Amino acid sequence: MTGQPEARARCNGLRAVFPALIAAAFVALVPTGAWAHGGDENTSAYDSVRQAIALIVNSPGNHEAIDDKIGDALVSDDTDRVNLDLVKQAQAAMDREDEHATRRLLEAAIGARVHTGIADPVPIGEPAPLTGAATGTVAAVDAMPGRYGLTAAAWTTLAVSLLIAAAGVALAFQLRPPSSASGPGGELQAGSTIEG
Numbered sequence: 001m002t003g004q005p006e007a008r009a010r011c012n013g014l015r016a017v018f019p020a021l022i023a024a025a026f027v028a029l030v031p032t033g034a035w036a037h038g039g040d041e042n043t044s045a046y047d048s049v050r051q052a053i054a055l056i057v058n059s060p061g062n063h064e065a066i067d068d069k070i071g072d073a074l075v076s077d078d079t080d081r082v083n084l085d086l087v088k089q090a091q092a093a094m095d096r097e098d099e100h101a102t103r104r105l106l107e108a109a110i111g112a113r114v115h116t117g118i119a120d121p122v123p124i125g126e127p128a129p130l131t132g133a134a135t136g137t138v139a140a141v142d143a144m145p146g147r148y149g150l151t152a153a154a155w156t157t158l159a160v161s162l163l164i165a166a167a168g169v170a171l172a173f174q175l176r177p178p179s180s181a182s183g184p185g186g187e188l189q190a191g192s193t194i195e196g
Helices: 003-029 045-058 063-075 084-095 099-110 152-174
Strands: none
Touching: 045 063, 045 084, 045 099, 063 084, 063 099, 084 099
16 A cells, blocks of 8 residues: 555656656747748848848947848848948948948938937938928017016906905904914913813
């Protein structure tokens, strides 16, 4: 009878290990798309330039990956919305290891602008909102007329308001309830009783 608990423990152990082995075999044997690296796909030059800009911003020392993305943009079949002349200049700047010029040229190649305002950024390729004199409006040069002195009606309204406020303060003092068991400082007055 002492062998039964050991046999049950062994059986329970196998029950726990068996599903784990099946899961591990499934993960190892089933291929996924993330593991495959297709060299055949052709990304657009626009996407490659954006990826190159992202690499410059996030990993500036990774010259090989940045060069690779710039090269992908130049050999891409889909060059819509990309100025390839600026991308070539960016490639030359990258060969000189001038990352600032590379980024500036790549941003200009896809129409990106530096975002410095408090409004939402303008989508890449759309014109920036007009500001200042570019809006076509003329700045107001005439002084805006201010308010002049109070009129008789305004003075009357002010005087009536002050009289009502003063009457309210006077009535508050005159109609307040008699003093309670505590004095003005919060201490109990002599001879007063607290009923409860």
